[in-house]
Amino acid sequence: MRTWTVGAAVAVLVVIGLVGCGSSEGATGSTGSEGTTASAGDVATAGVDPSLTRDDVDCDAESLGEDGQTQFIDAYYVVDGTLGAVCFGDEDETMVKAWRSLATITPPDQLNDLALFAGFGTSGEDEDAGTTMAFVNVIDDEGTAFQMSVNLDAYDEDPEEAALTMAHEFSHVFTATANQLDRSPEAADDCTTYFNGEGCYLPDSLMAAWIAEFWSPEDLANVDPDKDVGIDDGADLCAADPSFLGPYAATTPEEDFAESFAAFVYRVKAQTPEAQAKIDWFAEQPGLAEFRDRAEAAGKGPLKGSFEGCGS
DSSP states (O other): OEEEETTEEEEOOOOOOSSOOOOOTTEEEEETTEEEOOOHHHHHHTOBOTTOEESSSOOSHHHHTOOSSEEEEEEEEEETTEEEEEEESOOOHHHHHHHHHHHHHSOGGGGGGEEEEEEEEEOSOOGGGOEEEEEEEEOSSSSOOEEEEEETTTGGGOHHHHHHHHHHHHHHHHTSSTTTEEOSTTHHHHOSSOBOSSOEEOTTSHHHHHHHHHOOHHHHHTOOTTSOOOTTTTHHHHHHOTTSSSTTTTTOHHHHHHHHHHHHHTTOOOSSHHHHHHHHHGGGSTTTHHHHHHHHHTTOOOOOOOOOOOOO
């Protein structure tokens, strides 16, 4: 989930595996009389094919996760990394715009883990808690299929924050796939890295490396993985540690990773050397520099961003 308030950008991302491993079973498409599935090349050149459908995921308001505050407006299938047919509601220009923003920066095979791309509106949000711009959730038990949801009311208000949001949220996908996070029933008991409430990060995962590099055992012990974090929950740690981009980044390792990754992709300059070191870390990780390179090649950034900075 990525949230924002006037004058402050905060984000919550969950990143999952770098190697595309999303399920494509039950996914079909058609061009003329014969069924086909979209290829990685199709993603690179188009990214959108309304003929593509899939029958392995449910696509109604309840399945999408509608509740008293979040009302889903529309949703699209994602098939082999391509935005496919509308499966809920009607076609929406903002959704296609958000998808193209994501597809511009993301290597085509990395989009395979997404199965649904949804648009929502909100009601009754607490102004002090900020506005949820987007969120990601897993839709199977193994971590092979994910849903990304975008706030259609907020997306067009600030194009720069919207771009950072898409990068932030997708990091929550590629760090939470089955080759990154163990969701087995035994995961909590046997975890030697960090249990985030959904599973245990594998020893060779990106998040395990991030935590080992940037999170002390004391700071990690203060994180409640079962708590829904708010934008101010990391205020104390932010004030004491200049390595964070803002208080939201200081709430959990995942949000710290996601905020720093978004800044990396769009070449946002940090306010402190400690925070810049986190941003620079991504350039050394296999498969991650390509996100930044694709953004730069498309003429996206450098962005200024609205990260508040941390440290006294």
